[in-house]
Amino acid sequence: MATVTIDNKQYEFEGRPLLLQFCTDRGIEIPHFCYHPSMSVPANCRQCLVKAGTPAVDRATRQPKLDEEGNPVIQYFPKLMTSCSMEITDGMVVHTHRSSELVERAQKDNLEFLLVNHPLDCPICDQAGHCPLQIQAYKYGPEGSRFEFEKVHKPKHIKLGPRVMLDGERCINCTRCTRFTAEVSGSHQLTIIERGVNNFPMTPPGVEFDEPYSMNVIDICPVGALTSIDFRFKARIWEMSSAPSITATNAKGSNCFYWVKNNEVLKITARQNTEVNDYWLPDEDREGYQRFNDDRPHGPSGKTDGGMRPMSWEESYAAAVDVLETADPARVLFVGSPHATVEDNYLLSKLAGHLGADTPVYLEHTVPGSGDNWLITDDKTPNASGCERLGFNAADVPLLRSKIQAGGYDVIYVLEDDPVSSGLFDSNVDAKVILHYYNTTNATLAAASVAFPAAMIVETVGTYVNVDGHAQRVRPAKAVKGVNRTLQMEMGKSRLDQHGTPFDKWYDETKLVDCKPGWEIIPEVAKGLGLELSYRGPKQIMEEVSTALPSFTGATYESMGLVGVRLSDTPTLV
Amino acid sequence: MEVAKQGTSKAGNWRDYERVLLPKVKNLHKLEVYEENGGYQALKAVLTEEKWTPKAVTDEVKASGLRGRGGAGFNAGLKWSFMPPVDDKPRYLCCNGDESEPGTFKDRQLLEYNPHLVIEGILIACYAMSITTCYLYIRGEFADWITHIEHELEKAYAKGYVGKNIMGTGFSTDVVIHKGAGAYICGEETSLMNSLEGKRAYPRIKPPFPAQKGCWNYPTTINNVETLACAPLIINKGAEWYSAIGAPTHPGPVLYGISGHVNRPGVYEFPTGMLITDLINEVAGGMRGGKKLKAVIPGGSSTPPLRADMIDGVTMDADSLRTAGSMMGTGGMLVLDETVDMVTWLKRVSHFYHHESCGQCTPCREGTGWLEDIVGRIDRGEGNVRDLDLLADLCTQMEGRTVCALADAAAWPVRYTIERFRDEFVAKCKPTLTPAGSPLTVDA
Numbered sequence A: 001m002a003t004v005t006i007d008n009k010q011y012e013f014e015g016r017p018l019l020l021q022f023c024t025d026r027g028i029e030i031p032h033f034c035y036h037p038s039m040s041v042p043a044n045c046r047q048c049l050v051k052a053g054t055p056a057v058d059r060a061t062r063q064p065k066l067d068e069e070g071n072p073v074i075q076y077f078p079k080l081m082t083s084c085s086m087e088i089t090d091g092m093v094v095h096t097h098r099s100s101e102l103v104e105r106a107q108k109d110n111l112e113f114l115l116v117n118h119p120l121d122c123p124i125c126d127q128a129g130h131c132p133l134q135i136q137a138y139k140y141g142p143e144g145s146r147f148e149f150e151k152v153h154k155p156k157h158i159k160l161g162p163r164v165m166l167d168g169e170r171c172i173n174c175t176r177c178t179r180f181t182a183e184v185s186g187s188h189q190l191t192i193i194e195r196g197v198n199n200f201p202m203t204p205p206g207v208e209f210d211e212p213y214s215m216n217v218i219d220i221c222p223v224g225a226l227t228s229i230d231f232r233f234k235a236r237i238w239e240m241s242s243a244p245s246i247t248a249t250n251a252k253g254s255n256c257f258y259w260v261k262n263n264e265v266l267k268i269t270a271r272q273n274t275e276v277n278d279y280w281l282p283d284e285d286r287e288g289y290q291r292f293n294d295d296r297p298h299g300p301s302g303k304t305d306g307g308m309r310p311m312s313w314e315e316s317y318a319a320a321v322d323v324l325e326t327a328d329p330a331r332v333l334f335v336g337s338p339h340a341t342v343e344d345n346y347l348l349s350k351l352a353g354h355l356g357a358d359t360p361v362y363l364e365h366t367v368p369g370s371g372d373n374w375l376i377t378d379d380k381t382p383n384a385s386g387c388e389r390l391g392f393n394a395a396d397v398p399l400l401r402s403k404i405q406a407g408g409y410d411v412i413y414v415l416e417d418d419p420v421s422s423g424l425f426d427s428n429v430d431a432k433v434i435l436h437y438y439n440t441t442n443a444t445l446a447a448a449s450v451a452f453p454a455a456m457i458v459e460t461v462g463t464y465v466n467v468d469g470h471a472q473r474v475r476p477a478k479a480v481k482g483v484n485r486t487l488q489m490e491m492g493k494s495r496l497d498q499h500g501t502p503f504d505k506w507y508d509e510t511k512l513v514d515c516k517p518g519w520e521i522i523p524e525v526a527k528g529l530g531l532e533l534s535y536r537g538p539k540q541i542m543e544e545v546s547t548a549l550p551s552f553t554g555a556t557y558e559s560m561g562l563v564g565v566r567l568s569d570t571p572t573l574v
Numbered sequence B: 001m002e003v004a005k006q007g008t009s010k011a012g013n014w015r016d017y018e019r020v021l022l023p024k025v026k027n028l029h030k031l032e033v034y035e036e037n038g039g040y041q042a043l044k045a046v047l048t049e050e051k052w053t054p055k056a057v058t059d060e061v062k063a064s065g066l067r068g069r070g071g072a073g074f075n076a077g078l079k080w081s082f083m084p085p086v087d088d089k090p091r092y093l094c095c096n097g098d099e100s101e102p103g104t105f106k107d108r109q110l111l112e113y114n115p116h117l118v119i120e121g122i123l124i125a126c127y128a129m130s131i132t133t134c135y136l137y138i139r140g141e142f143a144d145w146i147t148h149i150e151h152e153l154e155k156a157y158a159k160g161y162v163g164k165n166i167m168g169t170g171f172s173t174d175v176v177i178h179k180g181a182g183a184y185i186c187g188e189e190t191s192l193m194n195s196l197e198g199k200r201a202y203p204r205i206k207p208p209f210p211a212q213k214g215c216w217n218y219p220t221t222i223n224n225v226e227t228l229a230c231a232p233l234i235i236n237k238g239a240e241w242y243s244a245i246g247a248p249t250h251p252g253p254v255l256y257g258i259s260g261h262v263n264r265p266g267v268y269e270f271p272t273g274m275l276i277t278d279l280i281n282e283v284a285g286g287m288r289g290g291k292k293l294k295a296v297i298p299g300g301s302s303t304p305p306l307r308a309d310m311i312d313g314v315t316m317d318a319d320s321l322r323t324a325g326s327m328m329g330t331g332g333m334l335v336l337d338e339t340v341d342m343v344t345w346l347k348r349v350s351h352f353y354h355h356e357s358c359g360q361c362t363p364c365r366e367g368t369g370w371l372e373d374i375v376g377r378i379d380r381g382e383g384n385v386r387d388l389d390l391l392a393d394l395c396t397q398m399e400g401r402t403v404c405a406l407a408d409a410a411a412w413p414v415r416y417t418i419e420r421f422r423d424e425f426v427a428k429c430k431p432t433l434t435p436a437g438s439p440l441t442v443d444a
């Protein structure tokens, strides 16, 4: 097999990989800025220089030249090469800064240049702490600067569009942002203007940078030149924890990080998953994080003679048991949820089965025509596919509504949804409603007999199946009130302090939402009805689902890991 | 006249030289006049005569030893031979008339006085490489010359020399004139292609080379105006005739654009390999006002300046100039007399490259401005002697580390002007402070 020698160590390779990508894949770090694996390679930052050579060939014999010891003679390229743009060929010899002083020097030199006109306003820059320029300047840059002149001034705090702010002076002209709009999103809304040291990205005259994917340039900008208008100055990166999870805005389940400070989600950024969303997130996935923080309920409530009143969790379970215990199973409607995890829906269906009620249905939330065949789908929920695979059917809302209106049901059990807003029934419905809900703005609350505050995607552990049949796990990004060992274990121990625990310097009791995940609530209700759903947590539930249901074969927590698994297209079976 | 000490002229009997690129013919720019003087006969020959297969034309140009006149001096026929075999995909020729290097003004002369020679050269090159479209990219500021050559091109179209079925031979080629986008960098060949495509004129990385992926990603050859103008001469008079003119390793007639402190600045056609001293003292009529020569910049502002004492016996061809410590470049020769402050001169040159860097690569974008800052500070009398070391460092940090050669073009004048005129720079720096009483202290 073809080989390449990097810093005196041999590696095998196939095809014609680019050197920088090849090294990155093997953990051999080479500093760089402009290269991005899913865009064209302009080799303009000049940071990734290496020394490289190929075996010399004798012109006459066309055979490789050998030295006295029979080793191939290496003919080095006269100039240092940009590793991002150089294809590896057989027998190539490469020296990075680890084995060449010249390369080490060249990388220092380049960083010196990068910093001469950079404002160095790290103390007030959002990017500080996770800035490729800052990090690489520390690691590979020179000490101090020899530049003694006034820096170039360029436009600052320019709103490129509704969501993205530009600081021209921080820009290092890597063209990642302009290439993103030209090659990835195709909007062509950004271009570099001016010339030379005055260059910076800008929209064409009369154009706003308002494409539905605009905020990705904030993620890929290697400096703090592009920042989020919404997030600017809200928190330093080191004050936040980040949880790798997925978004719940639509059925794509794009991979993301939830950034949390003092138990509030402050921003959502893209996380790489080549099977799902590459490196990108639509803006709509990043916005709307406020619903995780605002209008959250404080503990369960239930209807008594005097109307709705707060209850303890035990009281609320008993109230739900009360309602279900006496009901005729044929007159109990279970409404599953495309917002809820597979695990929660599965437990709901077990409860329905135990009582002898029909399989749950679920409510669709689609906006036809709003999808774009990329990362935005018509379906605005993350788990309709999971519901289908559990054998749930989408509710025929008009039909079911008339049945409810005709008094066809005595009890309606709703998992994490808002059927009143969906028009399934009205708030004065003549049936008892048990509701798991997220926000106090939920219109069905007015109809509820028992209301359980439910943990949202950022507070639970569970599985979602996206529109393409990709099963993925979610992880808690923020803590809930009360002790739940499973949630705490999943949260990532190293940064526990930043979730707002009592040890945290920003600890604020009021920011902890008193809610519970479905997989904690449903077993409590089931127990009162004589059904033991004693799982050690959602992981074990999913083990059962993946063995019991062919449509979930292989979807264990181990195999889903951080990037999920593609489920087979077996027809739903129940 | 000064006598050559180290070398002798390679230009032979140049005083009797008869001009071929810009012959002494009145109104030659007019198609009728060009035709009367044997115009378009070379084209007719290659299109009609059996022996002129495309490969034979390329081989003839290769054999002539013609080297590119755009700056890099690459063998033109060899470049043509890099074009891949013909298939059904488009391929392009770009004729580079962006002419923007300070001190260079010879392509404009050709476009004004002998435009049909350029057009004929383009057509021959297109035939040799089986190309059906040529873009003639002319510096935007040459507005008048663009109108002028457009007019002549129309006439050539009307007469059937350009366009469909040229001279009834079945060979077709279009020539499209493109007005440059107003930046020096547009003359860099890959930047020129981006500019043509309507993109920002950022040079492209190589590989892939233009012959593999050029305009719109199709095989493309780029040649300078003067380079292509040589093609009809080579066809008419043969490779042997051409290669016998001037310096053997860098042959042919060449347009010397002489400017600066000489009595008769201008564009002069002579063989390559002329002694610099002959060019200054005879061709350009000697130094203006009888002043002493201080420096010669042989081929445009990016080529390293030669001190007056470095030019004896040096001839205008790649080999001799390399030995002397400079380059042929575009043949645009700047002559500076003793009144010139080399620091101020360098400040002006540095300003140019700072102003013209496209800003794509870090070392060039940041380095060109920094060079100008420091040279400017020295020029104002506020520099320190240590700045000279810093300048040399910055040049090292720029040279050979960028996408295109503009960074080198910016660094070389700095490096070599300081190296060769160091005293002038030191004299302009702030005095180095030494403690009173030190043996180094100079009494005021």
Ligand SMILES: Cc1cc2nc3c(=O)[nH]c(=O)nc-3n(C[C@H](O)[C@H](O)[C@H](O)COP(=O)(O)O)c2cc1C
Residues within 6 Å of the ligand: B067, B068, B069, B070, B071, B072, B073, B074, B076, B096, B097, B098, B099, B100, B101, B184, B185, B186, B187, B188, B189, B190, B222, B223, B224, B225, B227, B228, B404, B405, B406, B409
């Ligand atoms: C910064 C820069 C500017 C250039 N400008 C010109 C120009 O104005 N005209 C030109 O013919 N070549 C120019 N060149 C050289 C071209 O890149 C290219 O080498 C030339 O056009 C090839 O033609 P030739 O082989 O016939 O010389 C420039 C090169 C650089 C690096």
Ligand code: SF4
Residues within 6 Å of the ligand: A170, A171, A172, A173, A174, A175, A176, A177, A178, A201, A220, A221, A222, A223, A225, A226
């Ligand atoms: S704004 Fe950021 S991403 Fe865009 S060119 Fe500048 S540094 Fe690169």
Ligand code: SF4
Residues within 6 Å of the ligand: B185, B202, B203, B356, B357, B358, B359, B360, B361, B362, B364, B365, B402, B403, B404, B405, B406, B407
């Ligand atoms: S060297 Fe300078 S002019 Fe050339 S591509 Fe790089 S920045 Fe642009």
Ligand code: FES
Residues within 6 Å of the ligand: A031, A032, A033, A034, A035, A042, A043, A044, A045, A046, A047, A048, A049, A082, A083, A084, A085
């Ligand atoms: S990563 Fe920017 S030049 Fe290679």
